[in-house]
Amino acid sequence: MSKLVVDGVGRTFPGVHGGAPTLALTPVSLTVADNDFIAILGPSGCGKSTLLRIVAGLDRPTAGRVLLDGAEVKAPGADRGMVFQSYTLFPWLTVEENVRFGLREKGLPAAEQASIARHWIRKVGLEGFERHHPKMLSGGMQQRTAIARALANAPKILLLDEPFGALDHQTRGLMQELLLAIWESEKTTVLFVTHDIEEAIFMASRVVVMSARPGRIKADVPVPIAHPRHYTVKTTPAFSSLKARLTEEIRAEALKVEGAALPGD
Amino acid sequence: MNPLVPVSRARKVALGIAFFVLFVAAWSVATLGGFVSKTFLADPLTMLAEGWALFAKHGFAFDVGMTVWRVLGGFVLAALLGVPLGIAMGAFKPVEAFFEPFVSFARYLPASAFIPLLILWAGIGEAQKLLVIFIGVFFQIVLMVAVTVGSTRRDLVEAAYTLGAGPRGIVRRVLLPSAAPQIAETLRLVLGWAWTYVIVAELIGASSGIGHMITDSQALLNTGQIIFGIIMIGLIGLVSDFGFKWANQRMFPWSLA
Numbered sequence: 058m059s060k061l062v063v064d065g066v067g068r069t070f071p072g073v074h075g076g077a078p079t080l081a082l083t084p085v086s087l088t089v090a091d092n093d094f095i096a097i098l099g100p101s102g103c104g105k106s107t108l109l110r111i112v113a114g115l116d117r118p119t120a121g122r123v124l125l126d127g128a129e130v131k132a133p134g135a136d137r138g139m140v141f142q143s144y145t146l147f148p149w150l151t152v153e154e155n156v157r158f159g160l161r162e163k164g165l166p167a168a169e170q171a172s173i174a175r176h177w178i179r180k181v182g183l184e185g186f187e188r189h190h191p192k193m194l195s196g197g198m199q200q201r202t203a204i205a206r207a208l209a210n211a212p213k214i215l216l217l218d219e220p221f222g223a224l225d226h227q228t229r230g231l232m233q234e235l236l237l238a239i240w241e242s243e244k245t246t247v248l249f250v251t252h253d254i255e256e257a258i259f260m261a262s263r264v265v266v267m268s269a270r271p272g273r274i275k276a277d278v279p280v281p282i283a284h285p286r287h288y289t290v291k292t293t294p295a296f297s298s299l300k301a302r303l304t305e306e307i308r309a310e311a312l313k314v315e316g317a318a319l320p321g322d
Numbered sequence: 323m324n325p326l327v328p329v330s331r332a333r334k335v336a337l338g339i340a341f342f343v344l345f346v347a348a349w350s351v352a353t354l355g356g357f358v359s360k361t362f363l364a365d366p367l368t369m370l371a372e373g374w375a376l377f378a379k380h381g382f383a384f385d386v387g388m389t390v391w392r393v394l395g396g397f398v399l400a401a402l403l404g405v406p407l408g409i410a411m412g413a414f415k416p417v418e419a420f421f422e423p424f425v426s427f428a429r430y431l432p433a434s435a436f437i438p439l440l441i442l443w444a445g446i447g448e449a450q451k452l453l454v455i456f457i458g459v460f461f462q463i464v465l466m467v468a469v470t471v472g473s474t475r476r477d478l479v480e481a482a483y484t485l486g487a488g489p490r491g492i493v494r495r496v497l498l499p500s501a502a503p504q505i506a507e508t509l510r511l512v513l514g515w516a517w518t519y520v521i522v523a524e525l526i527g528a529s530s531g532i533g534h535m536i537t538d539s540q541a542l543l544n545t546g547q548i549i550f551g552i553i554m555i556g557l558i559g560l561v562s563d564f565g566f567k568w569a570n571q572r573m574f575p576w577s578l579a
Contacts, residue, residue: 113484141481
């Protein structure tokens with residue numbers, strides 16, 4: 058069944074100082090099945106983050122609506138966990154207190170909060186760092202804590218907005234494996250926004266390609282690679298041919314953004 | 323010297339002390355060397371002797387105590403009312419729209435200009451002294467706290483929303499802890515201003531306090547006592563500043579770079 062239905066969702070930002078309004082997202086429709094891992098792939102400025110923020114309830118669409126389990130999304134809530142590109146751990150709280158934030162907000166008993174937090178801290182491999190403050194952690198560890206914090210709330214869907222965008226290449230690879238392993242064992246529904254083609258193919262079971270601004274859905278490509286996936290799938294022919302295809306799609310969009318043909322084209 | 327290169331701790335302390343030594347040396351040369359008349363500026367030794375006499379014979383400890391009490395009284399009163407109002411203004415835009423124009427206006431009213439009016443209303447007792455300090459610092463606290471709370475990182479607020487926090491949770495569990503170190507820093511700064519206002523309040527219509535002693539000494543042309551009084555204020559300010567800094571570092575270790 059469809060977990061999430063994006064029904065003709067569009068977003069226009071009002072003009073600044075009497076200027077023309079900006080169309081950030083032409084109405085898009087998308088359905089996400091339960092336990093599916095969808096990557097939304099697009100060049101920067103294509104409105105993919107705007108779409109994710111609308112699903113999260115942090116932004117309101119100017120057209121259409123978002124349904125989660127049949128109920129319309131009107132505001133942010135604990136049923137949609139989110140991991141941001143920027144480091145958004147609360148700096149005054151320890152790793153454990155960060156993971157417990159949503160549980161405390163729900164009013165769970167302290168013992169239950171502690172056991173759930175322990176479970177997720179172990180899942181993301183941060184045992185021994187429970188009492189550390191975010192500033193003592195590397196970028197990768199901060200994002201792992203942010204994933205644990207979002208998942209501890211047992212959301213119906215996990216939204217990730219280029220969560221590994223600020224990390225170096227090696228750390229990013231490890232984080233992808235970690236998130237994929239968590240998804241393979243937990244089977245939560247995931248919507249993952251990225252501009253990294255390899256990242257999208259490696260993790261997602263379906264890649265939705267968005268066009269340059271104003272954003273719309275250009276292609277919806279299933280990834281026919283079986284789970285569990287080992288990082289070595291990145292060098293298989295199936296992976297490479299898919300990567301070649303998506304690279305073409307994205308390159309065309311990136312060129313539109315830059316507004317110029319490159320030498321040799 | 324290269325820009326922004328840090329100095330070692332020992333060198334930093336030595337340089338800091340060196341300035342005081344130079345300062346006192348220049349003062350000694352000017353006064354003891356006979357370049358400046360004793361009527362206008364007492365020499366350091368006379369100043370120390372006068373200071374000793376103030377404490378030993380004139381009960382200066384009581385004046386110092388009164389001044390400290392007034393500063394703390396006015397400051398605590400202003401903080402108790404100003405911090406919550408500032409938080410409410412920073413967090414809720416309609417509250418800000420309601421108070422902000424008036425507070426911005428009131429902030430520019432010099433507290434010292436209110437002294438004649440306050441004497442008329444509250445007499446020359448303690449209430450008047452506390453009111454001068456209150457007017458001097460209350461509006462500053464309100465505005466600075468409101469700006470601090472209002473500039474809380476939006477992504478932290480959004481993260482809290484996606485974790486299920488409501489308006490109450492956002493204020494109590496995000497805005498307050500996020501703003502707390504900067505609010506404490508604001509209070510440290512404002513306490514310094516409170517010292518300025520207390521002396522002004524004591525120069526007019528007071529029968530005790532450091533400011534009152536300074537006015538009395540002026541009538542007697544005793545520059546040694548005046549300078550001693552000023553240095554006392556500086557020393558107390560320095561101690562309270564260190565205390566505040568120390569407490570802030572202990573309370574908010576996470577906010578240090």
